[in-house]
Each structure stands twice: as structure tokens, then as C-alpha cells.
Amino acid sequence: MTSPKSMPDEPCPVARSVDLIGDRWSLLIVRNAFDGMRRFGDFQRSLGVARNILSDRLRKLVEAEILAMRGASDGTAYQEYVLTEKGESLFPVVVALRQWGEQHLFTRGERHSVLIDKRTGKAVPFMAPIAHDGVVLAPAATEVQKIQ
Template sequence: MNDAPCPVARSVDLIGDRWSLLIVRDAFDGMRRFGDFQRSLGVARNILSDRLRKLVDAGVLETQAASDGTAYQEYVLTAKGENLFPIVVALRQWGEQHLFERGERHSVLIDTRTGKPIPRMAPTARDGSVLEPATTEVRKVT
């Protein structure tokens, strides 16, 4: 376990590699089985197995018996894992803004209640105003 005093460093240590983050993304999209993750990601079995074990050990995912009664096990997000949703959304929105040409097709995250794309996320102050990097500071551990 990373003992750095920085929450970003500890978070990146757990979910910052490509495969772990994409596994979490796929879990949000409803994937639950090893084979489904492997087909979606095209990752080697040993790497996928390692990342799934790491996410289970950290309490991001948990295993449970397959919902269809087969002998398979499924990987499901825990409450801790579901708390990663804003991270995945923030990465998605940053990618939409900076990594696609105007008019280039890409997947869209939809609010199922309205059928419309979700609005842009932004950190806000207690009064609801949008926070910018220049209006925040990190107080380092001394």
C-alpha cells in the first residue's frame, strides 16, 4: 500500500493504470464477467486477473456468484467502487473536450431520466460558485 501523504498519489497507485481504470469503466457499463472484460479490453488474461484481484483486494470490486446460476463468478462494484463514478465522468468529459475533433463521433453519457447528455462537471465552492485552480491550494503535510 502506498503510504504517500498525497491522496492523488494513493489513488493513482490503485486505479491509475490503464487496465484498472478501464475495468472500472466497463463495470459501470454493466460488465461483470472475466470473459466480458477480456473481450472488451483485449487485455492478456494474466494482466486482467492481476488487476481484478487488486481491485477486489482494495474493496473497489467484489466477487459474487453468477446471477444466472452458472458456476461463474461475477465482479461487481462496491459502494467504494461506485464512488469512482465522478472520476470516470471527469476523464470522459476531459477527453470529449480535448481529444476529439469537432464533429468526430464518440460515445455519450446519457441521463436516463431525461434522455439527454449529462452536463459538464465542475468543482464548486460551498456557495455553488465554480472553483478554478487559481482559487484553490493544497495544504501539504509538514
């Protein structure tokens, strides 16, 4: 699945990821799915996005196997959108964006939401890439290597 501007032979995993889930609506749909949202109408009301745009993004997320459609759990005729295993693997991406936003986009004391660990009731610790020995990696301590 590619957009008209995408390059299917793009060797950069960041570029391919952004091509698929990098627009505002796709990421917010995934965020809402993590929060338990399942139905088209609920996504539409929550996001305030036009129905045609929402339909397009949901279709692309289903085609990419990030979401799957299934019959409604309450037995009604509605369809629900649920995260697949591939979709659930986006959780660290959503958490990283959330934490970056908390750190850089809110003034001190400004209201915002916080992600809580249900087991402990405490805020999820800040995510950071770590080396095999547990040391936090700074950007300068890494490099990109192209593989064939």
C-alpha cells in the same frame, strides 16, 4: 495494497489514488463495470487485455474493495465482479475523465460516446468543482493544505 513503486506513506491523495487505479487496465475495468460488465470473459473480450494482466488487475481491485466477487446471477458456476460502494464512488472520477476526453481529444464531428442521464435523455452536464456558494472554482482559487 501497494505496488513495488508505491510509497504507502505518501501524503498525497492523488498519488495514492493513481497508485491503485491509475493504470489503463484498472480504469477501463472500472468503466466497463459501470457499463454493466461482470464476467472475466466479457472484460477480456472487450478490452483485449492478456488474461494474466486482467487477472492481476481484477485481483487488485477486489483486494482494494473496489470490486467484489459473487456467484453469477444466472445460477451458472461463473463468478461475477461487481462494484462495491467504494467502487461506485469512483463514478465522478470516470465521468470527469470522460468529459475531459470529449472536450480535448476528439476533433469536431468525430464519433464518440456520450454519457446520458436516463431520466431526461440528455447529456450529463459538464462536471466542475464548486464552492459552497455554487461558484465554479478555478485552480487559482484553491490551495492544498496538509493535515496531521
